[in-house]
Amino acid sequence: MSALLKISNLCKSFGGVTATDNVNLEVEPGELHAIIGPNGAGKTTLISQLSGALPPDSGKITFKGMDITNRPAHARARLGITRSFQITSLVMDMSVLDNVALAVQARQGHSFRFLKPARSIRALRDEALDMLGRVGLEARAEQPTVALSHGEHRQMEIAIALATGADLMLLDEPMAGLGPQESVAMIEFLKGLKGERTILLIEHDMDAVFALADRITVLVYGRIIATGNPDEIRGNDDVRHAYLGEE
Amino acid sequence: MKRTTWATILFMLALAILPPVFMWTGNAFYVDLATRLVILAIAAVSLNLILGFGGMVSFGHAAYIGIGAYAVGIPVYYETYGGADAIASYGGAFHILVAVGVSALFALLTGAICLRTKGVYFIMITMAFGQMIYYLFISIEEYGADDGLVIDTRSELPLVSLDDPLQLYAIAYVALVIAMLMVRTIVNSRFGMVLQGARGNNERLVTLGYNTYLYRLTAYVISGAMCGFAGALLGNFTTFISPDMMGWSRSGELMFMVILGGSATMLGPVLGSAVFILMEEILSSITIYWHLPFGLMLMGVVLFARGGLMGLIKGKGDK
Numbered sequence: 201m202s203a204l205l206k207i208s209n210l211c212k213s214f215g216g217v218t219a220t221d222n223v224n225l226e227v228e229p230g231e232l233h234a235i236i237g238p239n240g241a242g243k244t245t246l247i248s249q250l251s252g253a254l255p256p257d258s259g260k261i262t263f264k265g266m267d268i269t270n271r272p273a274h275a276r277a278r279l280g281i282t283r284s285f286q287i288t289s290l291v292m293d294m295s296v297l298d299n300v301a302l303a304v305q306a307r308q309g310h311s312f313r314f315l316k317p318a319r320s321i322r323a324l325r326d327e328a329l330d331m332l333g334r335v336g337l338e339a340r341a342e343q344p345t346v347a348l349s350h351g352e353h354r355q356m357e358i359a360i361a362l363a364t365g366a367d368l369m370l371l372d373e374p375m376a377g378l379g380p381q382e383s384v385a386m387i388e389f390l391k392g393l394k395g396e397r398t399i400l401l402i403e404h405d406m407d408a409v410f411a412l413a414d415r416i417t418v419l420v421y422g423r424i425i426a427t428g429n430p431d432e433i434r435g436n437d438d439v440r441h442a443y444l445g446e447e
Numbered sequence: 448m449k450r451t452t453w454a455t456i457l458f459m460l461a462l463a464i465l466p467p468v469f470m471w472t473g474n475a476f477y478v479d480l481a482t483r484l485v486i487l488a489i490a491a492v493s494l495n496l497i498l499g500f501g502g503m504v505s506f507g508h509a510a511y512i513g514i515g516a517y518a519v520g521i522p523v524y525y526e527t528y529g530g531a532d533a534i535a536s537y538g539g540a541f542h543i544l545v546a547v548g549v550s551a552l553f554a555l556l557t558g559a560i561c562l563r564t565k566g567v568y569f570i571m572i573t574m575a576f577g578q579m580i581y582y583l584f585i586s587i588e589e590y591g592a593d594d595g596l597v598i599d600t601r602s603e604l605p606l607v608s609l610d611d612p613l614q615l616y617a618i619a620y621v622a623l624v625i626a627m628l629m630v631r632t633i634v635n636s637r638f639g640m641v642l643q644g645a646r647g648n649n650e651r652l653v654t655l656g657y658n659t660y661l662y663r664l665t666a667y668v669i670s671g672a673m674c675g676f677a678g679a680l681l682g683n684f685t686t687f688i689s690p691d692m693m694g695w696s697r698s699g700e701l702m703f704m705v706i707l708g709g710s711a712t713m714l715g716p717v718l719g720s721a722v723f724i725l726m727e728e729i730l731s732s733i734t735i736y737w738h739l740p741f742g743l744m745l746m747g748v749v750l751f752a753r754g755g756l757m758g759l760i761k762g763k764g765d766k
Contacts, residue, residue, distance in 0.1 A: 251654060277656030289654075291647035302644050305637055306655040312665065317635040364655060 202265070204229045204398050205250070205368055210259030212245060212422075219245040220256065221422035227368070232390070232399045234409045237419035238442075243402045244286055246419070247370050250400070251283040252276045263368070277306070282366035284357040286373045286402075290345050296356060297341040300328040303363035331363040335389065351382045358389070368398045375405045387411055410434075418442070454760045455714040458721075459624065466616050478612050484724040485619040486680045491704040491716035492626045493673035498702065499710030500634045501666045502646030503562070506570045507577025508701050511550045511671045513584065513693025515678020518546035520596045520688045527599045539602030539609075542679055550675025551668050553580070558667035562660055574695055584690040595689025602683050609683050619680050623717070626673055631713055633669070642666050707748055709757025718756050 203226035212220035219242040227233045235243050248254040250261060252273030261269045268276055291299050301318065304327045305311055318324060332338045335355040340348060348356070354374055361369045374390070375383050387408050393399065394412070403409050409416060410430045417427045418439050426436045433439055462485065469477040490512055497503040519542045525535035536542070557576040564572055585593045601609040609615045633639050645652045645659040652659050682688050691697075700723065708719025726744070730737035752759050 253650070253654075272658075273653045274656050274658045277654060283654055289648060289651045291644045291651060293647045294644065298640065298644075302640055302652070303655050305640065306657060311637040311641045311657065311662070313637045314633050314639075315636060317632075318637045318640045319635065321637075360655070 203227060203262075204264065205400070206262040207250075208260045208262070210246075210249065210261065211257045212242075212249060212254065213257060218422045220249065220259075223259070223419075223422070223424055225417060225424065225427070227398060227400055229367075229398055230395055231414040232394050232401060232412055234401045234403060234413035234416045235419055236403065236406070236409055236416060240421075241419040242422040243419055244372055245422075247283060247372050247400070247402060250276075250370055251281060277364065277366070280365075280367040281370065282361045282364040282368070283370035284361050284372055284374060286376055288350070288353040288357065290353060290356055290360075292344075292346040294345060295341070296332065296337060296343055296345055296348065297325065297328055299345055299356060300331050300359050300363050301325060303360045304328050304331070307363070307365045328363060331359040334362065335359045350377050351379065354378060354382075354386070358386075362393075362397075366397070368400065371399060371401045371403075373402055373404060375403055375408055383408065449761075451712065451714065451757060451761050454757075458714055458718065462620060462623075462717075466620075467613060470613050475612060478616055480724060480728060482612070482616045482619055482684055483681075484721055485616065485623050486677055486684060487701075487704065487724065488717040488720040489619070489623050489626050489677035489680070490674045491701055491708070491720045492623070492630055493670045493677065494701050495705045495710060495712075495716040496630050496633065496673070497663075497666050497670045498705055499712070499715070500630075500639065500646065501642050501663055503663060503667065504570050504702070505561075505573040505667075505670075506695065506698050506702065507557075507573035507575070508670075508674055509693045509695070509697035510553065510577040510580040511674035512678035512681060512697065513580060513688075513690065514550050514553060515546035515675035515680075516682035516685075516688040516692060517584065517590065517596075517678075518542055518549060518675070519602055519679050519682040520598050521590060523598050523600055523602075524590065524596060537600050537603045539604035542602045543676065546675045546679035547672045550678070551672040554668045554671025555664070558664050558671070562663050562667065574698065577693065577698055578695055581690050581693050581695070584693070591689070593690055595687055595691070598682055598686040598688065601686065602679070615684060619684075622676065622680065626676075627713055627717070629673070633666075638662065638665070703745060707745055707755055709755030712755075712757040715755055715757040722756070 205227040207223055207225040210220050210223040223246065237243055245254065249256045252271060256269065260267060263279060263281060268279065301324045304324050329338055329341060332341055335358055337352060337355055337359065340352065358374060375386055378386060383405060390412055401412065413430055415427060415429055416433045418425050418433065420442045425438050425442055426433060466478045466481040494505065494508045497505055522534050522536040522542060525531040526537050561569055561572045584590065590596050607614045607618060634643065641652060641657050641662050645662060649659055704719035704723050705716045707722060708717065709715030726741050727737065730740055748755060754761065
């Protein structure tokens, strides 16, 4: 099986700080691959380079066998990479449904269509409502996004990522700021997604990571110190020292 | 129906009925006032597409009024006094084609550069391009430089005569209604959803796979072309054109109208230009310092009525 995403010798530094230090990583189709590491390990920086928001200094990113290192963010999204944001990033002054409908619309090719009212296109609305249904937000569809709670915004982020139909979902701390019950619900939801989409997950919540991940990569100061299945990571001495602490 | 929809229908009906009544009761002056109002409203509606719905605060929109006006003035000048046979013409279709075409081209070339910037930089660079056109026409002696140019003959159109004030008004009015319907159709379309999404959160839209730069540029070109058409009408209305009609203060006035009336609404820019024209008329007959009370009023609306006059009409309960 060839990797869906292949990262080779990726480097990125800001001034004197090396955020990504010669990272090599492969993500297999269908797997849920978690990236963990202490604060400032460069996890979000890595995601941003994969989504195209930040240019890497050197190295190569291959997606579906294509070199995407120099492709702009919107072109990568078209190829099937989507990301959710650690800090909620939604169109606040639009309705919940419009936010998700924009994602569905994005999948259907260009939107240089000027005549038909978008909100009356059933195919767009129905699919957007479906996605909202999957995360349990249908009842909120017509509300302005700004009126929803933080937890609901996190769910919207997931609904949007789903609606883009992307093969690879880069999820940047989907559990951030959620209450204990909301976290459990989110873990259950992501479990349900496993196998359907390939997911690269950044998460601080260790319970979540060990419950969900097929493989885990540990990043410390921009460098990968270990990759393996949850048991291997648990048993890895370097990881214990650098990150998990002595138990 | 929503209150804002009612307001839109009533106001547009009033604009359709009042000027003929003024005409028949011998108040031709008010027809002139209404014509200027409606023409500037077209320009404001076009600006609203990018400023209100696209979040692009253009401070150089008057340039398109100037381009549109000179697209009438220059061909008429050559047709009257000879020279430049290729563009000499009294033909209205030709004037409109040039006004819209050159405006669209100017919007494409400058927009391609301006839209690489955002925020204050965008405001400054659109203003710079506007001033560029302003100084260009000031420096062309052939077309009267800063003294301006008299349009000896209005554009010739089939069936109608622009020399008749009421017919000119009717054409401007129909053009305004079409412009409003065009903007409404565009902003509700899939294209419009992307445009408004990018106004709210550009990064999100890019992440979804939209090349928002191209969507914005397209809106920018449509807006410029529409405003160029308003300029051609304004040239025909005043029959005297000068670089003054495209200075930065003109651009500022167009922004006033949109924000005062309510940006990102259908009637807002029209209401804004109506208030602007009426206030200018009333206040300037009382004092030459009419800008002062006008400025204070604008501040009041911005501070206390979020969403402009349309925000007031909309009320609290209405969604």
